[in-house]
Amino acid sequence: MRVEVVTNIASGSVGREAPAQAEAILAEHGVTGRVHAPGEGELTACLRDALDSRPDALLVVAGDGTARAAAEMAGPDGPMIAPLPGGTMNMLPHALYGAIPWPEAMANCLKSGQERMISGGEINGRLFFVAAILGSPALWAEAREAARAGRADLALLRARRAMRRAFSSRLRYVLDGRPKGKTEALSLLCPLVSADLHADEQALEAAALDPAGALDIFRLGVNTVTGNWRNDPSVIVGRCRIGKVWAGGRIPAILDGEPVRLDDAVAIRFRPKAFRALVPAP
Missing domain, CATH: 2.60.200.40 (Tumour Suppressor Smad4)
Incomplete structure (x- = not known):
C-alpha cells in the first residue's frame, strides 16, 4: 500500500507534532507514504496534489470541513479516504472509527484496513x-x-x-x-x-x-x-x-x-x- 497523509497542524486537536507522529506510525506498519503539513491557505491545493498522485489511500488529520472536502474531491472512483479525527466535533471520523484519538485510528486503518463504500446526501452540489x-x-x-x-x-x-x-x-x-x-x-x-x-x-x-x-x-x-x-x-x-x-x-x-x-x-x-x-x- 502507498498512502498520502495530510495533517492540518492548525486544526483543533492536531498539533505541530502530528507530521512526525504520522511518519512514525507509517514506519511502524511498514507502509510507504508521504506526510504533508500544508501552511495557511495551502490545504485545498495539498489535498488535490495528494489525490492526483493516485495513492491507494489518502489519510487526512484535520477538522470536519477538511474531512468532507477530501471525501468530496475523491468521490466514489478515487483513492480510499481515511478522515482521521483532528477537529472539534469530528462527526465523520467518529461515525467511522468511534471516539478515539487520530493516532489510534490511523494505526487501526494501517493494521487491518479495508474498503467501505459510504453513501451520503447532496444539497445543490x-x-x-x-x-x-x-x-x-x-x-x-x-x-x-x-x-x-x-x-x-x-x-x-x-x-x-x-x-x-x-x-x-x-x-x-x-x-x-x-x-x-x-x-x-x-x-x-x-x-x-x-x-x-x-x-x-x-x-x-x-x-x-x-x-x-x-x-x-x-x-x-x-x-x-x-x-x-x-x-x-x-x-x-x-x-x-x-x-x-x-x-x-x-x-x-x-x-x-x-x-x-x-x-x-x-x-x-x-x-x-x-x-x-x-x-x-x-
Whole structure:
C-alpha cells in the first residue's frame, strides 16, 4: 500500500507534532507514504496534489470541513479516504472509527484496513456524509464558529441574530413527491449514523422539526437527550431520496458540522455511492 497523509497542524486537536507522529506510525506498519503539513491557505491545493498522485489511500488529520472536502474531491472512483479525527466535533471520523484519538485510528486503518463504500446526501452540489440541518437552528453554528475563533463580540452578535430568526422564517419542503410541508428546521441523517436506517438503506432519514414555542422546544430538547426525539409530536420523520426546500431568503445550514449558507431554493438527493472509506476490519 502507498498512502498520502495530510495533517492540518492548525486544526483543533492536531498539533505541530502530528507530521512526525504520522511518519512514525507509517514506519511502524511498514507502509510507504508521504506526510504533508500544508501552511495557511495551502490545504485545498495539498489535498488535490495528494489525490492526483493516485495513492491507494489518502489519510487526512484535520477538522470536519477538511474531512468532507477530501471525501468530496475523491468521490466514489478515487483513492480510499481515511478522515482521521483532528477537529472539534469530528462527526465523520467518529461515525467511522468511534471516539478515539487520530493516532489510534490511523494505526487501526494501517493494521487491518479495508474498503467501505459510504453513501451520503447532496444539497445543490454540496455533499454531506453524516447529517445536515437546514433552517434557523443552523445559525447557532455560526455563533459557535465565532467563539472558536476567539471573537466573543461576533459570537454574541450572531447568537442574538439566531434568537431573532427563530420562528420568523420557516422552510417549505417537498420530499419524494409527498405533499408540501412547512417547518422551522429540516434535519437529514445519512445511513452511516441514523439509528432508524439500515447501513445499506438507499435513502436519507428526513426529520421536520417544527416546535411552536418555548414549551415545545423544551420538550423536544428533553426527548433529544433521552433518544426519544422521533416520537416527539413536533417532529415528522420519513425517508427521502429526492426533495426540494425553499424559503424567503438564503437558507442557513450545517453540513457535517460546518456552517454554510445555501440559496433560497435548494434540491436534495441521496447519493448511494459517495466515496470509498478506509476502515479497520470488524
